[in-house]
Amino acid sequence: xxxxxxxxxxxxxxxxxxxxxxxxxxxxxxxxxxxxxxxxxxxxxxxxxxxxxxxxxxxxxxxxxxxxxxxxxxxxxxxxxxxxxxxxxxxxxxxxxxxxxxxxxxxxxxxxxxxxxxxxxxxxxxxxxxxxxxxxxxxxxxxxxxxxxxxxxxxxxxxxxxxxxxxxxxxxxxxxxxxxxxxxxxxxxxxxxxxxxxxxxxxxxxxxxxxxxxxxxxxxxxxxxxxxxxxxxxxxxxxxxxxxxxxxxxxxxxxxxxxxxxxxxxxxxxxxxxxxxxxxxxxxxxxxxxxxxxxxxxxxxxxxxxxxxxxxxxxxxxxxxxxxxxxxxxxxxxxxxxxxxxxxxxxxxxxxxxxxxxxxxxxxxxxxxxxxxxxxxxxxxxxxxxxxxxxxxxxxxxxxxxxxxxxxxxxxxxxxxxxxxxxxxxxxxxxxxxxxxxxxxxxxxxxxxxxxxxxxxxx
Numbered sequence: 524x525x526x527x528x529x530x531x532x533x534x535x536x537x538x539x540x541x542x543x544x545x546x547x548x549x550x551x552x553x554x555x556x557x558x559x560x561x562x563x564x565x566x567x568x569x570x571x572x573x574x575x576x577x578x579x580x581x582x583x584x585x586x587x588x589x590x591x592x593x594x595x596x597x598x599x600x601x602x603x604x605x606x607x608x609x610x611x612x613x614x615x616x617x618x619x620x621x622x623x624x625x626x627x628x629x630x631x632x633x634x635x636x637x638x639x640x641x642x643x644x645x646x647x648x649x650x651x652x653x654x655x656x657x658x659x660x661x662x663x664x665x666x667x668x669x670x671x672x673x674x675x676x677x678x679x680x681x682x683x684x685x686x687x688x689x690x691x692x693x694x695x696x697x698x699x700x701x702x703x704x705x706x707x708x709x710x711x712x713x714x715x716x717x718x719x720x721x722x723x724x725x726x727x728x729x730x731x732x733x734x735x736x737x738x739x740x741x742x743x744x745x746x747x748x749x750x751x752x753x754x755x756x757x758x759x760x761x762x763x764x765x766x767x768x769x770x771x772x773x774x775x776x777x778x779x780x781x782x783x784x785x786x787x788x789x790x791x792x793x794x795x796x797x798x799x800x801x802x803x804x805x806x807x808x809x810x811x812x813x814x815x816x817x818x819x820x821x822x823x824x825x826x827x828x829x830x831x832x833x834x835x836x837x838x839x840x841x842x843x844x845x846x847x848x849x850x851x852x853x854x855x856x857x858x859x860x861x862x863x864x865x866x867x868x869x870x871x872x873x874x875x876x877x878x879x880x881x882x883x884x885x886x887x888x889x890x891x892x893x894x895x896x897x898x899x900x901x902x903x904x905x906x907x908x909x910x911x912x913x914x915x916x917x918x919x920x921x922x923x924x925x926x927x928x929x930x931x932x933x934x935x936x937x938x939x940x941x942x943x944x945x946x947x948x949x950x951x952x953x954x955x956x957x958x959x960x961x962x963x964x965x966x967x968x969x970x971x972x973x974x975x976x977x978x979x980x981x982x
Contacts, residue, residue, distance in 0.1 A: 562908045573893025586881035593890035596980035609646040613758045613968035620754035621960045637730040639757040644766030659767040660718045664694040681860035702811035728775030735778025744914040751955040760900035760971040768982040770944045773812040780805030781823045788827040788841045799841045803848025818929045882936040891939045898940045900970045902963035906953035922949040
């Protein structure tokens with residue numbers, strides 16, 4: 524099978540429809556119909572098994588701390604009038620989002636998508652009251668709780684990869700590299716030491732996620748595809764966790780880095796090199812926010828090597844430029860005392876000493892996928908099964924491979940509705956080819972509102 528990812532821009536096609544070649548590619552069979560039906564059954568089965576098996580496991584072994592298996596939390600039905608604001612925003616997206624985003628200027632559409640996604644996630648978080656927006660920030664397991672007792676930045680980096688240092692701090696601080704806590708300390712140094720400043724980083728991440736994903740889709744596939752994906756990003760069900768988790772910020776930074784290297788790989792001259800260097804710096808910065816970003820690195824790597832019409836020597840130079848940018852970040856942290864690989868090894872050891880030792884890998888091979896499918900929503904799950912567009916499969920397929928790698932690594936046993944936010948936006952790209960988008964958007968909106976009204980989660 525040959526992948527052909529070159530796209531020649533056509534303003535008329537981008538704004539009002541698709542070219543004939545794109546239409547043929549979209550409906551060209553990618554999977555046999557019988558296999559497509561079988562995969563739909565598998566999706567439903569995975570969710571069902573993860574719920575039933577997880578409930579039984581929670582009863583026998585309460586230490587696994589799921590509560591709402593396969594999700595973390597508890598089930599408590601609490602509808603409120605505070606759900607009306609996000610419901611209204613979502614209804615507007617369903618009613619006019621596809622048509623507006625199909626016709627408006629591209630960058631205006633990106634801004635509208637980012638603004639809507641931030642508003643939707645913020646209002647979902649506020650559906651339990653304004654205090655719920657900051658509750659995850661000030662929780663004793665999170666970063667902010669450590670701010671007043673941490674040493675200066677230089678000492679922090681020197682000792683951050685040692686077990687004796689990390690065991691004294693909160694779960695999330697010792698479960699991640701030092702990048703995010705350094706950012707919080709930097710904000711505190713300039714007077715922004717309030718939980719709102721830390722919470723705002725999550726919502727900034729939501730905006731960056733939308734920008735990065737849409738720019739990447741436009742670059743790799745087409746502007747038409749990017750416009751089609753936009754409303755699904757704006758009201759994705761996983762917004763329930765986006766607005767209240769530091770992982771939203773990690774997701775946004777990584778998405779921005781992917782967009783830079785994807786654009787740089789397809790630009791000529793010095794501009795392409797500069798974009799790749801800054802993309803490498805940004806992707807490396809994401810690695811110092813979360814160790815999990817390492818698993819998704821094959822995505823930008825493939826985007827730089829596959830689907831361009833540049834020579835292999837040019838591709839090699841672009842990859843070298845991105846690698847150089849990333850190496851600078853690694854060496855800078857190393858200079859100040861922190862070596863990423865030592866930190867990963869120490870964190871993995873602490874992880875296995877905690878809740879992970881009570882969580883059987885056999886269940887979470889299924890449970891992780893069940894949680895992921897719930898967070899993605901039915902539209903994305905169906906779209907992935909139906910996806911026939913070969914350009915989008917480069918993005919979605921490589922992300923699925925990274926999810927599989929993350930799942931078998933045993934590094935994430937549970938809590939993937941938060942940890943795997945990194946993957947979810949890239950999988951949502953599959954919705955670009957769904958017919959009747961308003962119907963599917965309505966189903967996504969209903970899923971998000973139902974999760975918010977029913978699930979009590981820490982994030």
